Amino acid sequence: MRLFFALWPTAPVAKALSDVAECCAQRLGGRATRTATIHMTLAFLGEQPREKLPEILAAARAVRMAPFDLSLDRLGGWRHHRLLWAGCQSAPAALQDLAAGLHARLRNSAAAFGAGDAERAKWHFFPHVTLVRKLPAQAFPLALPACQPLSWPCRSFVLVESRLSAAGAEYRLMDTFDCCG
Template structure:
C-alpha cells in the first residue's frame, strides 16, 4: 500500500494551514483485496460505484477541519493509546442513505476496537477537538450510489488482523477527492507498549 493514495491516484499536495482529518483503521494488502472483491460483487448485484481498493478504511474518529499546528496534539493523543492488537471479523452487509451506500462490518465488535474508539473520542474531546455527535458504528464503505439494497445481510467473514491505526487527511486534488495517510501507530503486542512512527 502506498502511504499517499487518493481515490483517483497519488496526492502530491503539501501541508496546508488546515486539513480535513480523521483517525482510521487501514487494511493490510490481503484484507484490502478481500474487501475490494466483496465491493465488486456488491456492485455487480446492486449497481453503483465500488470504492477503490486503496481507499478502503474503517473510520475511528472524524475530526473535520483541523489547523496544521494542532496535528502534533493529535499525534500526542495517538501515542498515548495502549490497545492490544485484535482481529476484526467483517461478516455483516448493510446499506444507508436510502440504500445508496453499501457497507461491510462486524456482527460483533471486538472489545479492543470499542475501547480504541472510546479512548480516542474521550481524549480528543478533552483536548478540545470537536467530534461527530453520532456514536461509533464500525463499518467499511464498499459501494456508493447503489441502485438497490443487498439481498443478504450476512456474509462469509473477512478476518482482518488489526495491528495499527492511522491519521488520514481527506483532500481535494486535481484528479478529485482522495486520502493521504499522515501517520501510523502500531497497536501493542505481547503485552508490551507499542512504539509509534510517522508515515
C-alpha cells in the same frame, strides 16, 4: 487539512473487500470503493488547521491499543446515505475500547473536538467499512449476498489526510500508531 483516524487493512484484506465491493456494485449499481481507499474510520476530525496537528498527534499517541482480530461477517446498507457496508456481528471489545479511547483523548485535549461541537458530542461508533457509494434508490431494500467472514488482524491505527477532488477522495497516511500490548 481534512483528517480522520482509521484502521487500515493489510493488502490481502483490502483486496478481498475490494472484490466484494466490485461484485456488489455490479449487482446493485453504485460506485465501488477503490482498493487503495478501503478503511474503517475510528474518528472523523474534518477540517483542521495545520497548527493543531501536533496536539492531534499527541492525543493519538496517548491512546493504548491492544491487538485484536476483526471478523467482517455482515453486509448492510443505509438508504439515507445510499451506501453498502461490511461490518461485524459482534465487534471485539478492543475495537470499541480503541475508538472510545481515541475519541475521549481528542475531546479531552480539545485537539479536534471543540467543546461546542454538539454533533461530535452525540458520537456513537458503528464499526463498518464502506464498500459501495451512490447506490441507486431502486436498490433498496437491498438483496444482499451471503457474506463470507473475513479476518482482519488489527495491530495499529493511522491518521489520514483526505483531499477531495472531482475524481474522488485521495488519502495520504500521515502517521501510524502501533499496539502497545
